[in-house]
Amino acid sequence: MADTATGIRMAVLMRETTMNNSTKLESGKVWLVGAGPGDPELLTIKAARLIAQADALVYDHLVSDAIMAIARSDARRIYAGKEASNHTLPQDSINQLLVDLANEKLSVVRLKGGDPFIFGRGGEELETLAESGIPFEVVPGVTAAAGCAAYAGFPLTHRDHAQAVTFVTGHLKDGTVNLDWQALSRPKQTVVFYMGIGAAAEICRQMIAHGLPSMTPAAVVRNGTQPDQQTLLATLGTLPNRIAESAIKPPALIIVGSVTKLHEKLNWFEQ
Numbered sequence: 001m002a003d004t005a006t007g008i009r010m011a012v013l014m015r016e017t018t019m020n021n022s023t024k025l026e027s028g029k030v031w032l033v034g035a036g037p038g039d040p041e042l043l044t045i046k047a048a049r050l051i052a053q054a055d056a057l058v059y060d061h062l063v064s065d066a067i068m069a070i071a072r073s074d075a076r077r078i079y080a081g082k083e084a085s086n087h088t089l090p091q092d093s094i095n096q097l098l099v100d101l102a103n104e105k106l107s108v109v110r111l112k113g114g115d116p117f118i119f120g121r122g123g124e125e126l127e128t129l130a131e132s133g134i135p136f137e138v139v140p141g142v143t144a145a146a147g148c149a150a151y152a153g154f155p156l157t158h159r160d161h162a163q164a165v166t167f168v169t170g171h172l173k174d175g176t177v178n179l180d181w182q183a184l185s186r187p188k189q190t191v192v193f194y195m196g197i198g199a200a201a202e203i204c205r206q207m208i209a210h211g212l213p214s215m216t217p218a219a220v221v222r223n224g225t226q227p228d229q230q231t232l233l234a235t236l237g238t239l240p241n242r243i244a245e246s247a248i249k250p251p252a253l254i255i256v257g258s259v260t261k262l263h264e265k266l267n268w269f270e271q
């Protein structure tokens, strides 16, 4: 496996060649940056440079230590939390924090796992910045579906298997997953559920009830792109029991569709 420190060293080098101290901006600014799904080498060069230069970083729990290690030793680091059941800072406080840091004329990196606009609430944070007249930029990241699919060997739209891919939240609200099950249960597509582990039984039940055979291939990928990545192969009929038996925990994706069968042939990472 490639040396994951290479990207970090590159970022540090960029930092040293571009600036030695604080950025000393005329006015503050916020960069909303996607940190990718975990492997630090999946950061974009732009993300690595901004992290290395930032005066302050506000980061979520899915951002790895290796990525935070790129930041300046004197940068302010503020943990914003956001596990499914443990919101360290409420969303309103995070929005206001970004405004306050920018008003201190700091260069602020708001660092989120994956891509900030995919189930990341990045849009809400930017709306507050826009309303407060704070300048901002957005740096996309590799979303978990793309990262997990690549590292598990699931070509999401392999033309022999799927004509479309859908990213959907499996987050339970009031104990139910309120989704367009008819559309999600059409054949010839791949459906990727973010935040769906707690609702796996309901997801599988609904997809079968809306017409997919219980033998439809399905999989879970946990900690995708990281050294401890776990892939579990099953069917809609067996997935809930497999999840219960393996005691798999978030962060994980559920991927439904026959592309998951290609893991056996295309798995290159979990050897």
Ligand SMILES: C[S@@+](CC[C@H](N)C(=O)[O-])C[C@H]1O[C@@H](n2cnc3c(N)ncnc32)[C@H](O)[C@@H]1O
Pocket: 037, 038, 062, 112, 113, 114, 115, 116, 117, 118, 119, 120, 142, 143, 144, 145, 148, 193, 194, 195, 196, 221, 222, 223, 224, 225, 250, 251, 252, 253
């Ligand atoms: C709040 S969403 C954030 C998604 C993120 N913005 C993205 O684009 O990937 C968090 C969910 O993303 C998924 N996720 C994020 N990173 C993951 C990883 N490395 N492996 C598997 N699933 C991941 C899990 O379903 C997790 O519960």
